[in-house]
Amino acid sequence: MTGRVAVLKAYGGDFELREYPVPEPEPGAILIRLTRAGVCGSDLHIWRGEMKEVYGGLPKDLTFGHEMCGRVAKLGAGVSVDANGAPLHEGDRVTFLYFFPCGRCPVCLRDEMGSCPRKARPNRVAGTPPYFNNAYGDYYYLRPGGFLFRIPDEVSDDIATPANCALAQVLYGLTRAGVRLGDTVVIQGAGGLGLNAVAVARDMGADRVIVLDRVGARLDLARAFGADHTLSLAELTTPEKRIQAVMDLTGGFGADMVADFVGYPEVVPEGLRMLRGGGCYLEIGSIAPGNVFSYDATALVRGNTRIVGASNYSPWALGQALSFLRRNLARFPFARLVSHVYPFAAINDAFREADWQQRGNDGLRISRAALAMTD
Numbered sequence: 001m002t003g004r005v006a007v008l009k010a011y012g013g014d015f016e017l018r019e020y021p022v023p024e025p026e027p028g029a030i031l032i033r034l035t036r037a038g039v040c041g042s043d044l045h046i047w048r049g050e051m052k053e054v055y056g057g058l059p060k061d062l063t064f065g066h067e068m069c070g071r072v073a074k075l076g077a078g079v080s081v082d083a084n085g086a087p088l089h090e091g092d093r094v095t096f097l098y099f100f101p102c103g104r105c106p107v108c109l110r111d112e113m114g115s116c117p118r119k120a121r122p123n124r125v126a127g128t129p130p131y132f133n134n135a136y137g138d139y140y141y142l143r144p145g146g147f148l149f150r151i152p153d154e155v156s157d158d159i160a161t162p163a164n165c166a167l168a169q170v171l172y173g174l175t176r177a178g179v180r181l182g183d184t185v186v187i188q189g190a191g192g193l194g195l196n197a198v199a200v201a202r203d204m205g206a207d208r209v210i211v212l213d214r215v216g217a218r219l220d221l222a223r224a225f226g227a228d229h230t231l232s233l234a235e236l237t238t239p240e241k242r243i244q245a246v247m248d249l250t251g252g253f254g255a256d257m258v259a260d261f262v263g264y265p266e267v268v269p270e271g272l273r274m275l276r277g278g279g280c281y282l283e284i285g286s287i288a289p290g291n292v293f294s295y296d297a298t299a300l301v302r303g304n305t306r307i308v309g310a311s312n313y314s315p316w317a318l319g320q321a322l323s324f325l326r327r328n329l330a331r332f333p334f335a336r337l338v339s340h341v342y343p344f345a346a347i348n349d350a351f352r353e354a355d356w357q358q359r360g361n362d363g364l365r366i367s368r369a370a371l372a373m374t375d
Contacts, residue, residue: 003138006347007126008062011049014348020131025076028144032094034373036161037135038067038338039354041191041263042287047351050288061126065135066098067165069157070373073139083147084319093157095164095322096148098122098135099312103145114172114312136347138373147315152326158341159325159334161370162192167321169284170197170261172313174204177257177282177306181205186246186255186274187227189262189285190218192337195225197259199332202226203324210249212242224333239270246274253277260285265293272305280306287311340369347371 001022006015025031045051046064072092082088100120101113108116122133132139142148151160170193179185185201187194190213201209202225210229211222219230229249236242246255254276260267263285272281272295300307325334342350354369 003132004344005063005126005131005134005138006065006136006344008047008064011052012047015136015351017345017347018126020127022132022139023130023141025074025141026144027077028079029076030072030079030094030142030146030148031074031076031132032070032096032140032142033073034068034070034135034138034140035093036069036157037065037344037371037373038161038165039350039369039371040067040162040165041193042066042165044351044355045288048355062124063126063134063136064124065137067162068098068135068140069093069095069151069160069163070140076144082150083315084149086150088148088150093151093153093160094148095151095160095318096140096142096146097315097318098164100143100146101312101315111314113314114310114317119312136344136371138344147318149319149322152322154329155322155325156335158338158370159329160322162196162337163321163325164318166192167196167200167324168313168317169193169310171200171321171324172317173259173282173284173308173310174200174257175317176310177259177280177308179204179206179257182207183256184208184210184250186258186271187211187222188258188260188267188271189213190215190222190230191261193261193284194218194259195221195337197261198222198225198227199328200324203328208249210246210255212236221333221336224336226332239273243270243273250276254279256280257282259283263287263291265291268293269295272299275303275305278304278306280308283307283309284311338370341372342369344371344373 002019003022004017007018072090101108101116102118130141132141183206185206187197190211209227211227212231213219214233231245257280258271258274259282350369
């Protein structure tokens with residue numbers, strides 16, 4: 001039996017679908033038949049070549065993708081439960097971490113598995129056994145020791161697909177940054193990360209959520225996800241105007257927390273100036289190397305400012321993300337977060353459309369595209 005894997009030969013170019021043998025799972029491993037894969041903003045960064053410093057020069061048979069869900073195809077010997085201890089069977093719908101913290105280092109033992117210095121990622125060179133190492137393939141081979149969770153029956157594949165990236169990342173970051181009951185939270189950017197952050201901040205007890213974005217359709221959706229105030233960059237055209245708008249909405253004190261989900265370094269100094277004394281700035285959006293900003297360090301000291309960066313997450317965050325979705329299905333319009341679904345064979349169209357919509361600030365690109373892997 002064989003399955004397809006999407007292989008990128010040149011940055012910004014077409015994917016090629018190649019067939020590889022489907023492996024039998026070793027003891028402790030799980031073979032998953034993927035049903036959905038997401039086109040995340042970070043995947044667009046990779047595709048464009050903006051992560052060259054990470055992957056090195058031109059791609060050589062590059063395969064990637066990390067947002068995904070599917071059904072258990074085969075269980076390796078010794079696997080009978082998921083990471084929560086729930087019984088696991090072939091055919092169960094599942095999602096899982098796309099990285100592998102070691103679990104046995106001083107960082108992991110402090111419940112900071114997302115920061116594990118030894119964490120491994122799947123091989124991104126196509127043709128490397130067990131072949132199905134990333135989201136853009138018919139299967140995924142979850143190696144022994146991976147963290148996998150059953151998806152609640154009520155949660156559809158489209159809604160579950162971003163859970164192991166955007167939602168789990170946001171939930172973990174806001175928890176680390178310390179959102180508290182009654183807080184005012186400013187969200188910079190209403191893409192997939194930002195919209196999830198609006199819902200999570202509201203669920204964690206934030207009293208006021210303020211969202212900034214340039215695209216009117218995104219701001220409309222932010223309100224549907226619970227934003228109290230939306231500020232348009234098309235109307236507030238300078239940092240000074242946006243900072244003043246936040247100050248006006250907070251009685252001149254500033255926000256308890258500001259979070260960047262944009263990924264452009266120039267938003268960071270602006271966001272820091274929106275904070276109250278003793279406030280916290282959460283940085284999640286910047287993932288491509290070279291995002292450098294300048295800021296007065298004395299202002300950080302005098303403002304007693306905390307800055308928290310969050311990349312990846314501890315496994316509990318994915319379990320909590322699925323529970324969050326089940327609990328809030330009727331409260332927030334999660335189905336609207338995936339604006340386009342393409343068959344796997346049309347992956348080139350999916351990437352070009354997602355990139356075109358982003359360049360043009362098209363309101364239809366509310367968050368991201370998804371691939372139906374069972375076309």
